[in-house]
Amino acid sequence: EAGVTQFPSHSVIEKGQTVTLRCDPISGHDNLYWYRRVMGKEIKFLLHFVKESKQDESGMPNNRFLAERTGGTYSTLKVQPAELEDSGVYFCASSPRAGQFSSGTEAFFGQGTRLTVV
Amino acid sequence: GENVEQHPSTLSVQEGDSAVIKCTYSDSASNYFPWYKQELGKRPQLIIDIRSNVGEKKDQRIAVTLNKTAKHFSLHITETQPEDSAVYFCAAYTGFQKLVFGTGTRLLVSP
Numbered sequence: 569e570a571g572v573t574q575f576p577s578h579s580v581i582e583k584g585q586t587v588t589l590r591c592d593p594i595s596g597h598d599n600l601y602w603y604r605r606v607m608g609k610e611i612k613f614l615l616h617f618v619k620e621s622k623q624d625e626s627g628m629p630n631n632r633f634l635a636e637r638t639g640g641t642y643s644t645l646k647v648q649p650a651e652l653e654d655s656g657v658y659f660c661a662s663s664p665r666a667g668q669f670s671s672g673t674e675a676f677f678g679q680g681t682r683l684t685v686v
Numbered sequence: 687g688e689n690v691e692q693h694p695s696t697l698s699v700q701e702g703d704s705a706v707i708k709c710t711y712s713d714s715a716s717n718y719f720p721w722y723k724q725e726l727g728k729r730p731q732l733i734i735d736i737r738s739n740v741g742e743k744k745d746q747r748i749a750v751t752l753n754k755t756a757k758h759f760s761l762h763i764t765e766t767q768p769e770d771s772a773v774y775f776c777a778a779y780t781g782f783q784k785l786v787f788g789t790g791t792r793l794l795v796s797p
Binding site: 599603609665674678 | 718773
């Protein structure tokens with residue numbers, strides 16, 4: 569079974585440019601999360617999809633960030649225009665949807681996209 | 687929303703010693719608490735997890751304990767080895783299936 573894959577693995581862009589990150593979750597996983605890790609610090613929550621719906625986007629820094637998950641499969645995270653402080657490693661994770669009376673399930677991470685804004 | 691605090695931020699131990707990392711959470715509806723290990727340049731990977739109906743779980747040298755009343759959970763690693771060196775993250779999974787991570791603990795095990 570294929571794991572969570574992210575593209576690209578690295579991206580270096582200039583301030584003001586646009587970058588789109590892609591995440592392909594494990595097939596059948598309804599939950600898809602985006603996280604960011606800056607300067608080796610915490611794994612900061614950005615947003616959570618359940619299928620194609622945004623369940624929680626409270627972690628999105630500002631309106632320069634736009635995430636989509638068309639058809640409930642892969643997801644994209646667009647940063648436009650990019651700023652220096654957007655640099656970091658962006659992780660995507662997916663997990664199966666827990667049953668109504670069940671607790672959580674293991675989330676599987678992609679390898680991350682290292683974004684550098686210069 | 688859920689807030690997860692993790693301590694210490696760094697932990698240095700000698701090989702063979704035990705290491706303990708502690709986390710607290712704020713949302714009483716959280717019901718699943720995984721621990722992830724991230725080695726340098728790699729993706730976070732699950733090492734152990736515990737559900738809210740269990741107080742303790744053990745897997746070889748690692749164990750996790752949960753105190754629901756106090757909203758605390760801890761990771762215990764015994765007989766540490768150099769390959770245990772990594773960043774460890776606790777996490778809490780809320781009733782809305784949102785997964786929130788702690789701030790991470792950098793563990794260094796010296797030979």
